[in-house]
Amino acid sequence: MISKTYFKKRLLSTCLVVAFFLLVVVGKLIYVQLIDGATLQAKALDQWTRDIPLKAERGTIFDVNGDVLAKTATSYTLYVRPVNVKDKDRLAEVVSEATAIPKDKLMEKLSKKGQSEITLCKKLTKESMNQIIQSGVEGVYFSKDISRYYPYGNLGAALLGFCNVDTLGQTGIELYYDEYLKGIDGEQLTETDIVGRDLNDKIYYLPSIDGFNVNLSIDKTIQSFAESAVSSAYHKFNAKSASCLIMNMQTGGVTALAQTPGFDLNNVDRSDLTKLFELSKLSAISNVFETGSVFKIITIAAALEENVVSENENFYCAGSRVVDGKKIKCWKSLGHGSQTFAEGVENSCNCVFMDLALRVGLEKMYTYYEKFGLTKKTGIDFLGESSGLLIPMEIAKNVDLARMGFGQAIAVTPIELVTTICAIINGGIYRIPHFLECITDYNGTLVYKNVTDKGERIVSEKTSETVRRLLLGVVDNGSGRLAGVSGYKIGGKTGTAQKYKEGSIDRGKYISSFIGYSTYDNPKYVIYFYVDEPEGYLYYGSQVAAPMVGEIFKNIFIYENEKPSETDIEFVPFKMPDFTGLSYEQAKKKCYDMGIYLEVEGEGKVASQFPYPLTECNSKTVVFLKLE
Amino acid sequence: MISLKASNYKFLSKRGVALFCLTVFLCIIAILMLSSASSYSAEKNFNDSLYFVKKQLIAMGLGLICMIVLSYTNSKLVKKVTIPFLILSFILLVIIFIPGVGVESFGAKRWINLGFTTIQPSELSKFALIIFSAKFMENRDMNKIRNCIPILMVGGLMCVLLLLEPNMSVTILSAALMIIMLYIGGANSKLFIAMVIPIVIAFILLIVTEPYRLQRLMAFINPWANPRGEGYQLIQSYYALGSGGWFGVGLFNSRQKFLFLPFAESDFIFSIVGEELGFIGALFIISIYASITVLGISISKRCENRFDATLAFGISNVFGLQTLLNIAVVSGAIPPTGIPLPLMSYGGSSLVCFLSSLGILLSVDRRSKVNIFSVIEEKREGKKKYGRLRFN
Structure with a gap:
């Protein structure tokens, strides 16, 4: 049989063991919540939101007089999700107005069956995009396309350099001044649940900062x-x-x-x-x-x-x-x-x-x-x-x-x-x-x-x-x-x-x-x-x-x-004499008299010359003689 | 006014009242937390943001009634139903394996389909084990090893059945309970040493023969090693707790409940508590659980007889231990395992069982109410210095 004190002793020791484990668990809780908390929250933030990047516009490269050598062209692509479109006819009308694309052509694209997303038109300007947005039609989405454009193509190609598809500098000036040109991309954040359903209408904008312009000493x-x-x-x-x-x-x-x-x-x-x-x-x-x-x-x-x-x-x-x-x-x-x-x-x-x-x-x-x-x-x-x-x-x-x-x-x-x-x-x-x-x-x-x-x-x-x-x-x-x-x-x-x-x-x-x-x-x-x-x-x-x-x-x-x-003084024009067969000394004297500068190669008599005899020349001409 | 009239026993002691009030208070908090944690998933899965709350409220009502009713039982009745209750739990544990009756979910058979609802027998069996051991040990000298064997057999059989479901966490919890009951009951210390040896051997064998098991078990130490697999649940729990910081993001403002944290309404509801109420709030909730446990133990200490003392301790112990286990899992202190937080996690069986068990605890309190005579008696006994006095 067991005495009451003995029972209490065993009870106490059991409680002490449990209390010790409680301390350990609270300690772990302190670590997770208080010490590591901020880091964990930062990681969690990533999964709580869906972010759409807002690309910063890359800066322009100018020459010394302010002429554009390289610039970024932004255009927009218009997508349509047919399930969200309420009035196809009106949508086609609005888009046609903004883009000058014939309405029936748009209707043809819109009427395609079995597509969850239709690319309606590409290379839209910002103005036409805004016009479409302001009309309030539903089911349209835009994506921004950025490309680099060099107005003079071949001019200073190796010097200016080019960009990759993400418009990041890969060579030349584009690469050297990339940090300045590229700007800082922004983000558009939406709160979602685990499968990406929006939780509310709140959208947080982190605006992008456009890149700096680089002005070169190049003319x-x-x-x-x-x-x-x-x-x-x-x-x-x-x-x-x-x-x-x-x-x-x-x-x-x-x-x-x-x-x-x-x-x-x-x-x-x-x-x-x-x-x-x-x-x-x-x-x-x-x-x-x-x-x-x-x-x-x-x-x-x-x-x-x-x-x-x-x-x-x-x-x-x-x-x-x-x-x-x-x-x-x-x-x-x-x-x-x-x-x-x-x-x-x-x-x-x-x-x-x-x-x-x-x-x-x-x-x-x-x-x-x-x-x-x-x-x-x-x-x-x-x-x-x-x-x-x-x-x-x-x-x-x-x-x-x-x-x-x-x-x-x-x-x-x-x-x-x-x-x-x-x-x-x-x-x-x-x-x-x-x-x-x-x-x-x-x-x-x-x-x-x-x-x-x-x-x-x-x-x-x-x-x-x-x-x-x-x-x-x-x-x-x-x-x-x-x-x-x-x-x-x-x-x-x-x-x-x-x-x-x-x-x-x-x-x-x-x-x-x-x-x-x-x-x-x-x-x-x-x-x-x-x-x-x-x-x-x-x-x-x-x-x-x-x-x-x-x-x-x-x-x-x-x-x-x-x-x-x-x-x-004006240079006097004359016809190039024939030097072939002359010795170096003779040719030299003739040139000296006519005031022509002479370059020679080899020794002996003149075998060939440039410019050829009878070419229209003036006193600034240099004649090249090959001696043999 | 001081008398030994039977009517006096009907009242609860201060401890009993406090325990009752804290339990009700905890139930209110639990419903609040459940409504926050479950609203989004209920909305998405059942088109009713209060789906879980409604079901839980029904179970809670039932549980509270059971609690109050059971607090009026006397020990004779409890002792009388002990064996039938134990047999019933075993039957239920076996029924699970009958196809059509047992409900399988996440690869484990843990529920019995009653048609209108499902129940989880393992919630019941824990208490059956406690009551059985309390009764069995009442008049036996547990110092003798042979007296321990029946408890070991009953507990062992229960563990085997639970392991077959499989329900690892409840198996471990039941095994721990059995050991603690034996310990409290005064079992010979040699018995525990004898039990430690096979456990250690089994553990070593497990590591040697199937090292991947240990690896998977220890994966919780660095959940980021496999963030989409085994580590996922724990990482999501960390995200919730970490976002809470000191003071939390505010009640109902959890972000992790938007389906990021699986089982947010059941086993991992404490993560949402940590997120919404912060470390301070979590500590407050823990202190309520601790207070209930401590009050239960203090009731057990004041019991007049051995049966009541072991029963009360067993109930307090299962309550405290399961809470501790749940929070340890949620905070990543032990390997993840599915164990509900008493009174707070969604789940009717667990809620009703725990509230009922607290009712039995209160009934013990009524019986053991300290009166002036017992105080005097205790003092007298104290002067004599406790020897190896018989307890009952």
Whole structure:
């Protein structure tokens, strides 16, 4: 038998065990309700509501003058759920009124049997949609369709870039400024039960915020000049590609950047993604190559800064220089003979630039390369920028330095080169290149302005002035003649760079280029035009790229209403004489007498020429002779 | 006024009155909560938002009548019906398996179709077990193991039948009740040790032979591992409780009741309590349940005889234990299992049975009403220091 105390003891111990479990359960309740509560509620909120996304409208891309380069087109699709339609006839009438689609056509669609949802019409404007909504007809639903539209299609395709189906930037400016352009999507929330039945009429709107507009430094018109020039060079020389970079040297803003082959932004072919990726790459920003003679401008600037040369100094070119026991040839194997420094520049004589580079010295030269921004990325607002390639200074020899002097053994990106040359020409101020001018919101209010930075002085005013003058000579008297525009002072430098393949020279493959600025009195634009692998025997920068730059400048002068100087002399027209069979000396004398600039290749007698005999020419013509 | 007249026994003690009032109060809250939790699903399934409330109100009326009537019974009557009642419960438990009579739902046969309504025999059997053990142990020395065997057999058979339905939660609850009854009845401690060993062995065998069972059992620890499967019910309960926070979203404002939380009106009604009334409200409800249990135990402690004491304790215990189990499931403290919350979950059988059992508890209170003499007697006994006094 059991005593009362014993019973109470057992009762107490049972109660204690139960009480302990009660504490555990209350503890769990505290955790779920109080500690984890907010998190759980946030998760629960997701299942309590049905959300319809409200897509934010992507911002517009404008050029420097406010012309639209890329915009978002919004249209609406009208759906009908026949079960909810009370009066088909009236619905057809209302829709017909708003869209100008014949009523009987709509009735035909509406009368289709056995469909729970009918797509009545697509590409409705916002106005027609509102008109239909306001009429109060029932059973109609709208969906918003957003697509990206590029008014000029091919214009600056790689530069602007394209969007995916969700109108999110995938390449180019669209990608780089995607965060600004895309805006913030909104939501429309409705409270529902588990199967999605609405619980009440309450709809919560979380409005979308439209994207910002991006205003570029690109000028649509100048871009189109550049586009047509690269396109014509690409076809004329059957080249692998052609590019043109135009920079405003006062601001550092890129005015145009064109390259061929291009593609249509409104109809992007996604079937071959490797090819599309290749076409979307801006070679001016991501390609690194030896630029050849155009790089000589850098050497001039460094030499002038170091004061190791005077303009009237005499140089002698025998066709080659021996450096560190190695013979380095001038491009003209016959040699340029005795010439002043300015003439050396006009002749683009390699020997002169080897001398200059060696005078500056290895260490100093490397310091200049660094100061000129050729050793690192410029920081332009574009993805995929490359950086220049230099032989490490520790292992560089004088023979390398000599070659760097005329643009070999050093590879840079076009954007690095152009930015540096802009600085050398504009008075010595280096500015970070950019595409962006400013960002505005959907009201047009300024959000961000890319203030022209004060820049950094890399060469003196005097050096800059001298370089400008020397480059003027190249166009007036030298290899850059074809870039000249009658009545305007244009300076520039040609370049013909050999391409390399697996470490050795790839014969017959060149990058022909020309870099020019204008005008001498009021320098504004620098144009760098380069053609990759022009076909045929015409591959000199003077023949291939210079005329294109001249063409572009001519168009820009007309477009910007730049008046020609009255003092300029007209070029005298004449018919091209026949040089075939003449020796180099005879041909040279004949050209000198007629005032024609001459480019030669090989040794011996003239075998062929371009332009052909009897072609209409003038004194700015450059003639190319092939000797055998 | 102090006398030993039989009429005095007709009154309830303070504890009895409090227990009665709390029960009625809890019933009112229960109907409110049920109407909130069930209105949407009733509307959608039966086109009548008060469908569950109406049925529950009928059961509640019946239950309250039973409670009051049963509170006037005397122990002789209870003892007399013990064996028939036990046999009846067994018959009902067996009838379930007769095709056409037993109603199957969610893969388990737990109900008997009476034509106009269904009843759940397992609700009855719990109490049959309590009353039977109370009567059986009354005059026996439970310290002797052989006296424990009949209870073990009756309880064991009941558990087997429940397990066949299957109704895991009630099986465990009944087994726990049987053990507690034996413990309270003074069974030899060795018996419990002897019972622990086979349980542990069975458990180890289960893990070794069928490890997936344990895995499924323990799935409640991280319901997010399978949010659309086993974890779904618990996650929905968490969402409800978590949304409640400190003070709740307000009565009738639950969002989880819109069919997100399955069994919101029955086994998981406490989740809705937590959501609408918050942690404070939930704690308040828990304290009412605890108070009823504690009052029942305190009645049991003051009983004059052993039968009444074990009976009262058993009833309080099943009430408190089932509440605790339900809240533990709802809050994810133990693996999910279907067990209704006494007095609050939708379900007539459970409601009527619990109210009736509380009526029996009240009848015990009437009999054991403390009078001045018993107080004096207790004090005297206290001075002598309790020895191994015989209890009855």
